[in-house]
């Protein structure tokens with residue numbers, strides 16, 4: 164696998180034509196030295212921005228060069244200056260957002276069925292009118308791309324194509340191609356499917372174009388999310404950059420979710436956050452240092468390189484405070500990265516994702532809840548689609564809304580027969596007709612009409628809960644009918660379904676203390692919950708949901724690799740370095756706090772003391788030490804006690 168530079172900056176430069184003297188303060192050596200001093204080894208610089216301006220001296224489109232750009236070849240000078248310091252400099256090109264082109268070429272705009280254009284209005288600030296990559300626009304984009312390839316030649320490190328998202332389009336070109344292909348243009352799902360086809364074709368074609376000039380540069384297409392939507396075109400990418408600014412629209416949960424999927428695609432990955440207090444375009448703000456540490460260290464803990472987004476001010480000079488902040492984080496990052504890169508994530512479970520492949524920002528609550536809960540339980544897991552080698556994982560987790568086909572039902576039966584373990588919730592594992600795999604030993608009687616259900620804490624599944632207490636599950640579950648499965652947890656119904664006529668108190672009708680019925684079934688290695696437990700956890704995170712899932716893993720005999728007695732806010736990620744005969748446990752104890760109405764804030768590291776970690780790893784561990792500090796730890800009862808974790812600690816376990 165080709166490795167990416169590990170400490171990157173993505174230098175935005177969307178610059179208005181109403182600002183004078185653009186790039187006037189650019190000093191090549193000062194620029195590159197600032198970057199180098201901040202321990203950065205790759206910086207993505209701009210050829211063309213969302214305003215539509217070019218930042219190099221284009222011969223083909225001189226009128227598109229930023230009109231107030233003092234140094235007509237800023238991009239090339241940035242590349243050369245960075246190279247002199249041994250820093251890579253891939254090139255940024257916008258794809259679907261270009262305000263200048265959108266104005267000049269209305270025939271290039273993505274159109275809705277009523278003929279109006281997609282994206283933002285021209286009367287509002289912003290460049291969010293999207294261009295269609297099935298129009299003549301692509302020729303313009305290719306001309307620019309080719310010109311940069313020729314201009315930079317051997318100095319070209321790569322391309323970052325931005326804003327390459329699945330956007331249904333009914334422009335004249337798309338409409339006529341759909342008609343030629345017999346696609347019903349009134350069927351929204353077919354139009355969306357076609358948009359994905361067009362986008363995948365564009366990526367493949369663009370990669371071939373770049374390859375005709377340079378066969379080893381990096382190529383990435385950004386859609387703000389990597390997931391099942393990326394899979395069908397992944398051969399057009401050299402690597403994956405996971406744009407996920409936790410203080411922006413993504414939040415803190417998006418990164419681990421997308422990361423656990425992306426790392427299964429067989430290419431190196433870089434996580435991308437920002438130096439901004441909020442997100443892109445927030446020029447005059449600095450992210451809290453502890454937050455930036457956490458975001459970068461979390462990338463490293465999953466084996467990824469890091470990229471920090473910045474925006475160069477129009478004058479062309481880097482802000483010293485920004486590079487002081489980045490440098491402080493990257494210096495520490497650099498000391499730790501050899502315990503993460505290269506490495507193989509050590510995994511024991513896979514969450515099979517119900518995420519759609521034809522949309523980027525449509526992440527099901529079940530996957531969000533599962534990611535949150537499994538990280539709290541220190542389960543070492545990936546997220547994957549049906550096409551993955553799922554059989555290599557000892558445990559499959561089929562979340563609440565994972566509808567499967569009959570081939571997969573048979574595949575699950577075979578997996579269980581060979582000793583595989585399955586944890587399923589609600590409709591997870593059902594086909595479209597509501598049938599589970601035979602190995603579940605259960606049928607669904609459809610959704611329970613009267614709900615919520617109240618789980619009665621009895622038996623080994625309820626370990627750690629209050630004996631015989633009734634625990635509500637707020638979301639509607641399935642009526643389970645066991646055939647060969649045994650009931651390991653039961654529930655009771657409320658007096659009646661809450662309605663306008665029949666209701667009791669503020670929230671829901673309480674338990675009628677009546678007959679119990681099955682809520683969780685076990686059939687050998689398979690455990691099936693009637694409720695969408697992961698969606699419930701996403702909604703309001705009841706602790707009893709987490710305890711039940713944890714106990715369920717135990718009672719089907721799943722022997723997890725890691726258990727710890729640290730707080731639930733701590734994460735542990737195990738990375739294997741086989742040649743070095745070591746497994747490194749990356750432990751993080753930063754706590755995002757909802758201090759504001761809009762975003763989570765991390766202001767300081769959280770120090771945690773005397774955490775005992777027990778492990779059950781595929782290798783016999785001979786010694787343990789905290790690195791890079793080199794503090795030896797005693798191994799006792801297949802475990803260690805880490806005296807202190809100040810935000811981040813790595814424990815190297817040698818075998």
Ligand SMILES: [Zn+2]
Nearest residue numbers: 295332334337
């Ligand atoms: Zn179109």
